[in-house]
Amino acid sequence: MRFAMPLFACAAILLAAASAQADESAKQFLQVDASDDGQPLAETKIAAQEEGIRIVNAALPAASKFYCQPPTLVLTGPQLADMVRRAVKADDKLEKQLVSSVLFNVLKNTFPCAATAH
DSSP states (O other), X not given: OTTHHHHHHHHHHHHHHHHHHHOOXXXXXXXXXXXXXXXXXXXXXXXXXXXXXXXXXXXXXXXXXXXXXXXXXXXXXXXXXXXXXXXXXXOGGGGGSBHHHHHHHHHHHHSOOOOOOO
């Protein structure tokens, strides 16, 4: 147990570094998604990024969640790509941001958590 936490931290750092190297701008992502031969890869990548964001979000306490997607809703790669495409179309400045960042913000804006009553 004593080594579990440092091992987990190292694994998280390595995973973050690997995904950061593979991350691309929203513009680059949409270019790949728009191509016939690249679309399946783009949809697989965006679905994998959403899964990572969803796993982290699910691990947070209810009051700290970034977004509150309905538990029965499973988004597909094409749906996620479309969400990113619409966000970039609405604000072309998002083209320069990492696609994972755009996706994260799209999820937050699409599935806001209800304000907790105090």
